[in-house]
Amino acid sequence: QAQLVESGGGLVQAGGSLRLSCAASGRTLSTYAMGWFRQAPGKEREFAAAISWSGGNTYYADSVKGRFTISRDNAKNTVYLQMNSLKPEDTAVYYCASGPIWSGSYYDEGRYNYWGQGTQVTVSS
Numbered sequence: 001q002a003q004l005v006e007s008g009g010g011l012v013q014a015g016g017s018l019r020l021s022c023a024a025s026g027r028t029l030s031t032y033a034m035g036w037f038r039q040a041p042g043k044e045r046e047f048a049a050a051i052s053w054s055g056g057n058t059y060y061a062d063s064v065k066g067r068f069t070i071s072r073d074n075a076k077n078t079v080y081l082q083m084n085s086l087k088p089e090d091t092a093v094y095y096c097a098s099g100p101i102w103s104g105s106y107y108d109e110g111r112y113n114y115w116g117q118g119t120q121v122t123v124s125s
Contacts, residue, residue, distance in 0.1 A: 001026050001027065001114075002024050002025070002026045002027045002029055002098065002114045003024070003025050004022055004023070004024050004096045004097070004098060004115060004116035005022065005023050005117070006020060006021065006022045006095070006116045006117065006118060006119040007022075007119060008020040008021050008119060009094060009119030009120045009121045010120075010122070011123075011124065012086055012122070012123055012124070013124050014087055014088055014123055014124065014125050016123070017082070017083060017084045017085075017086065018086065018121060019081070019082050019083070020080065020094055020121075021078055021079075022036075022078060022116055023076070023078045024077040024098065024114075028074075028077055029098045029114070030053065030074035030077065031053045032098045032114075033053055033100075033101035033102070033106055033112075034050065034051050034070075034079040034096065035047065035049065035050035035051070035096070035109075035112055036049045036050070036070060036081045036094055037094070038093065038094045038095065038121075039095070040089075040091060040092040041091075041092075043092075045095065046061065047061050047107045048063075048094070049061070049064060049069075049081060050070065050101075050106035050107070051070045052102075053074075053102065055072050058070050059106045059107065061107075063089075064083075064090075067084050067085045067086075068082065068084070069082040069084075081094070083121070086123045088123045088124065089123075090121060090123050091121060091122050091123050092120075092121060093118040093120050094118060094119050095115055095117075095118045096115070097109065097114060097115050097116070098112060098113070098114040099112035099113050099114065100113070
């Protein structure tokens with residue numbers, strides 16, 4: 001089993017930046033895809049970004065493309081989400097996830113079998 005722990009959330013003004021981290025323990029996830037999902041108040045959880053096991057491919061939701069960057073350090077079993085130009089609509093609980101995905105859709109949360117507890121990101125206007 002693997003445990004994922006997110007950190008780096010907080011309160012930031014619109015236009016600001018935050019960097020989320022997700023550290024995995026219990027087993028290595030270096031051969032698994034990693035993703036970030038988010039859930040805003042009153043809304044369903046949605047895909048934000050994902051990265052292939054090698055880091056060679058990245059995927060973004062249209063709403064964050066050009067502002068967010070996902071990266072990973074397999075030596076540290078950690079994935080990051082750099083969030084720039086934050087908007088109030090980015091306010092959500094951000095969840096890290098991992099799954100045995102090597103092809104097909106990285107957007108489907110059903111393909112991820114390890115999840116963190118989430119970290120709150122609040123963007124004030």
